[in-house]
Amino acid sequence: MDDKPFNVGVDLGGTNIKFCVTNESGTIISRHKITTPAVSGSDAIIEAVVDSISVVLDAANTTISKVNSIGLGIPGTTDSQKGVVVFAPNIFMVNCEIVKAIQKVYDVPVFAAQDTRAAAWGEFSVGAGKGLSSIAIVTLGTGIGCGMVMNGKIFHGALNTAGEIGHQVVEIDGPLCNCGRHGCLETFAGGLAIVREAKASISGLGNLLWKDTDSVSVQDVYELARRGNVSARRITDNVVKYVGIGLVSLINITSPELVSLSGGICNAPAELLVDPLIDFVRNRAYCTIASSISICRSPLGDDAPLIGAALLHKEAVTYAVC
Numbered sequence: 001m002d003d004k005p006f007n008v009g010v011d012l013g014g015t016n017i018k019f020c021v022t023n024e025s026g027t028i029i030s031r032h033k034i035t036t037p038a039v040s041g042s043d044a045i046i047e048a049v050v051d052s053i054s055v056v057l058d059a060a061n062t063t064i065s066k067v068n069s070i071g072l073g074i075p076g077t078t079d080s081q082k083g084v085v086v087f088a089p090n091i092f093m094v095n096c097e098i099v100k101a102i103q104k105v106y107d108v109p110v111f112a113a114q115d116t117r118a119a120a121w122g123e124f125s126v127g128a129g130k131g132l133s134s135i136a137i138v139t140l141g142t143g144i145g146c147g148m149v150m151n152g153k154i155f156h157g158a159l160n161t162a163g164e165i166g167h168q169v170v171e172i173d174g175p176l177c178n179c180g181r182h183g184c185l186e187t188f189a190g191g192l193a194i195v196r197e198a199k200a201s202i203s204g205l206g207n208l209l210w211k212d213t214d215s216v217s218v219q220d221v222y223e224l225a226r227r228g229n230v231s232a233r234r235i236t237d238n239v240v241k242y243v244g245i246g247l248v249s250l251i252n253i254t255s256p257e258l259v260s261l262s263g264g265i266c267n268a269p270a271e272l273l274v275d276p277l278i279d280f281v282r283n284r285a286y287c288t289i290a291s292s293i294s295i296c297r298s299p300l301g302d303d304a305p306l307i308g309a310a311l312l313h314k315e316a317v318t319y320a321v322c
Contacts, residue, residue, distance in 0.1 A: 004068040006060065008053055009310025011073045011115065012045070014038060014090030019052050020303075021060035022310040024068075026126035028303070030059035042085075042096045050105050069109045069313035070102060073118035073305040077160065080113050086160075111312035115305045116163055117154050119298075120147030121315060122308025123260050127300040132257045136250060137298060138165060140243065141263035142191040148254060154315055165246050166190065188242040191218045191265060194235060198224075202231045222268040236272050239265070244280030251293055252286045262298035270297075 006029065011018040019032040032055050037044045053070065057063060076088025083099025099110045113121070120129075120137045129135035133152055139145045144166030148155040155162050166186040167179050174183025175193075187193050198205060198221045199213060206213040208229065209220050224232035247259060261274060268274075278295050285293065298304050 004066055006062055006067050007310040007313065008056065008067055008070040009073070009306045009308075010049060010053070010071065011118075011306040011309060012036070012049070012091065013075055013115075017045075017049065017052065018306050019056040020306050020310060021056055021062065021067075022307060026122070026307045026311055028307070029062075030056050032056040032059060036091060038091045042091070042093045042098075045091060045093070046096075046098060046101045050102060053102075053106065064106050064108060067106075067108050069111060069310075070106060071118070071309035071312035072098065072102075072110070072112040073115035073309040074098070074112055075115050078112050078114045079160065080111070080117075080154075080156065083110065083112050085112070109313060111309075111315075113154065113309070113312055114147070114163075115309075116145040116147035117156070118147070118306075118308035118312065119262060119300075119304035120149050120308065121154055121311060122300055122304045122306070123258075123298060124149040124152075125311045125314060126307060127298060127304065128260050128294075128296050129258050134254070134256045135258040135260065136163075136254065136256045137260045137262055137304060138243075138247065138250070139263040140189070140191075140261060140265035144186050144190050144243070144246070144263075146250065148256065150254065150256075165250055168246050168249060170242050170245050185242055185246045189239045189246075194218050194221055194239060194265070197235050197238075198232065201235070202229065218265055219267065222272055225272055226269055236268070237276075240273065240276045240280060244277055244284065247277065247281050247295070248285045251281065251289060255289060256293070258294045258296070260296055260298040260304075262301060262304050266297050 007022050009020045017034050017036050021029045074085050077086040085093040085096040085098050099112050102110050123129045123137045134150045136148045146163040146165040167184045169183045170185050171183035175187040177184035177187045225236040282290050
């Protein structure tokens with residue numbers, strides 16, 4: 001391993017693709033970021049990834065001969081054993097053999113996982129979950145996702161859909177979700193839902209923020225709540241309520257030692273999100289786990305899926321090189 005001390009991580013997002021070179025401890029040596037050429041199709045994305053791997057290697061002053069593996073975090077359903085992106089709508093990939101395509105260029109082991117599972121693996125390997133056995137990471141962003149490591153292995157589920165916490169139904173007759181079902185957690189507490197509710201219910205929203213209503217962000221809503229705006233605070237309290245319901249169900253069913261929170265919404269003030277979420281879980285989770293479960297903001301932050309992708313080779317029993 002000493003002759004190949006580096007790994008490449010790729011976090012493939014709908015807007016941007018992030019790259020890094022890490023050592024075996026997950027420390028980032030170099031970074032690179034590009035805009036995702038999503039509308040150009042999967043071939044263009046793969047070509048951009050291949051080209052950018054060379055760039056991030058150059059930034060680390062190393063070459064592919066010193067690389068142990070390349071890992072990919074994918075924003076959609078991914079068959080990790082086959083190295084295939086089954087369905088990733090935001091990057092227009094369907095049954096894409098991405099691992100095979102990258103291995104044609106770089107003759108090193110290449111691994112792929114859904115981005116939330118890569119994030120969980122990063123948290124488990126070098127983040128707040130280091131030294132533990134079973135953890136979950138919940139991403140609170142435009143949507144809501146979850147990755148889990150159970151008994152030291154990434155948990156995929158028999159049907160490869162484990163972790164779809166954002167599509168947990170929390171209100172039977174709730175709003176229509178992008179998944180086609182009604183009342184999903186995302187429709188109440190995802191970033192799009194927060195902004196939509198703010199536009200609908202906060203009087204004079206644009207004037208309060210000194211900006212055009214169309215450019216209002218989740219961070220703006222939390223800033224208004226911090227300032228004491230009653231309507232904004234009602235929205236953020238509802239986020240705690242519905243995310244709390246999701247966390248209680250997750251914890252009661254899977255019994256992890258740790259739940260780590262990441263994603264853009266987690267930048268909210270602790271007193272408006274993380275602290276009340278901890279109280280919610282303590283008061284409502286099954287009694288024998290409520291006082292034992294650890295809940296925290298991810299120390300890896302937005303780098304969790306990137307670092308986790310770079311370290312996917314450490315979970316080689318689950319991932320088969322194609």
